[in-house]
Amino acid sequence: MGALSFQIALFFYLLAMLAAFFDLFKSTKVLPKAAYMFVIVGFLFHTTNVVYSWFADGHIPIVNAHEATSFFAWCVFLLFLLLEYSYKLGLLGSFIIPIGFALTLVSSVLSSASKPLTPQLRSYWLGIHTFFAFMSSAAFALAAGMALMYLVQEHHVKRKRLGGLFERLPSLQRLDEISYRLITIGFPLFTLAIISGSIWADNAWGSYLSWEPIQVWSIITWLIFAVVFHSRLLAGWRGRRAAVLSIIGFATIIIAFAGLALLQKGQHIF
Amino acid sequence: MRVLVAGLNHKSADVEVREKLAFSGDKLAPGLQGLKDLPGVKEAAILSTCNRVELYTHVSDPEGAKREIKRFISSFHSIPAGLLEGKTLYFHSGPEAIRHVFRVASSLDSMVLGEPQILGQVKAAFEFALEKKATGVLLNRLMKKAISVAKRVRTETRIAENAVSISFAAVELAKKIFTDLAGKTVLLLGAGEMAELAARHFMASGVKEIVVANRTLARGQELASEFEGKAVPFDEFKDEMLHADIVLCSTGAPDYVVLKPDVHAAMGKRKQRPLFLIDISVPRNIDPQVNSLDNVYLYDVDDLQTVVDSNRSERRKEADKAEMIVSEEVETFERWLDCLQSVPAIVSLRQRAEEIRKYEVQKMLNRIDLDEKERKAVELMACSIVNKLIHPPTAALKEDTGDRDQLIAMIIKLYGLNGSC
Structure with a gap:
């Protein structure tokens, strides 16, 4: 039942992505609504799958590559629905749904074989650390999507091409502000993920940092977003630079995450 | 009974001329009254904006009315009649007049295609004429229709969407x-x-x-x-x-x-x-x-x-769609007008009454068995009810009074004759 609801979710996400994709080229009233409805249906099935796995595993379902990627996608769609509900931004779905769908699709082909948890991992830190890590990553994913929208819109305004997407994308200021707001949510959560991870590592293995690839990449990501966060406050870095950095920051998360899923060594083993 | 439009706009006359001929402010009420009082003019309305001056009338003889209106304009504004010669003043009558009114209200005739002010100006002109009791069944319907056509154009095309200044x-x-x-x-x-x-x-x-x-x-x-x-x-x-x-x-x-x-x-x-x-x-x-x-x-x-240019060309494309909507509406309006005048209302009223009588009598005869004598009596009774009922409206229609058009419209509406003509 868990696997079936995951497949159904994947199917609805696919429909949502197609609707959102065609919405880019042909503006209609139906397509964005259809995309949103498909995401809601997909998300309900996805949630069923997550809850089911949670009970089956007895802990947060992120202990194999399939579950972890799927949970990541679930967080992205959760934030997408919240964002769409509160801001109703034109074309948001066309930029965010592909990210969520790609994660779900990758998750569907990854191994779902779970090894029993080692005693070190069997800890309440597992839930705390991973919740912060995944929610912050999802916030960064959405910030990157918004940043991409910003860059597209900025391109239109600067090059004075005012047809097509220009009409339908929100204003630059709005895109910039919401992207930044997502970072102000993501960055503290990400910091908490790193802190909780270090404390946990110290408790379990006796050292805060063991220079695993994901730890290194996480520190890089943290530094990038720290730059975005603080340069805005101090020097007013916003707009294009902030957008580009947000996208790079998200890319480092994906690299870290991919390394984690593929390498399968160290403390972050599945 | 015909609609006649006399007017000048930014294309036909320079601003100096338009200024002189404008019915603005205090001039509007006496102007409207003067127009209404012209011989052969049954209804009147005046639209006067900075880009156009238009006189809408309901007349029975367009050619005679044209001369009267021309004379009226030159005497009202005390300008030489020669100023109105040539292209300055244009006239449209019949279907062309209806099309013109619809196009003006939909902003298809405006200097800036799709500009939104004109609809409000048309509405105001209509309300003013209505208030002064200068309009009747024909112009009321025409103006109301013009406003609804303009709204249809606004919602069904993107003519007013992009900035053009x-x-x-x-x-x-x-x-x-x-x-x-x-x-x-x-x-x-x-x-x-x-x-x-x-x-x-x-x-x-x-x-x-x-x-x-x-x-x-x-x-x-x-x-x-x-x-x-x-x-x-x-x-x-x-x-x-x-x-x-x-x-x-x-x-x-x-x-x-x-x-x-x-x-x-x-x-x-x-x-x-x-x-x-x-x-x-x-x-x-x-x-x-x-x-x-x-x-x-x-x-x-x-x-x-x-x-601005790209928005303008976008608007021109949309204007084609709008013209189609206007054509469609002109046709509908023409049909209503035909119904109003060409089919003698008396004939159609009698026809409708006869239809009902035959149908109802037949229905009853099918249900009950009557002998020849009884059947005759029932038919006679039906005939007499019908005749007595339609006699007063028929008589009223035959009587030649000033508000016959209004009467016809009312009878068509009251007896639901639209479908039968």
């Missing part, structure tokens, strides 16, 4: 850079006419403050006071640029006044808050290189003109 285009653009213009400050460099017009548009969109930096401080103050803004000496514009969000430049200087290093320095101090620069001066007053700075967006008059 430079200052409007600037405001639209600003809304794609800033979410909300409320709380934004506009800095005017130079106090020319264009700057004033654009400032007015920005003001209407709710900007917080307008600051004027002009070489002649007095003129700057004069303009600023119109917007309850402040005026500063021209040399201080670089400081003002730190607080402004939108800069409108039209100084008339022969060379660049705002240079890249100035803007670059300002952006640092502004902490990169976005800055929208609009250069409507020719030759340009802002170095085009400024556009390459982050968070700075520069549009010159040509850029804005390109936006």
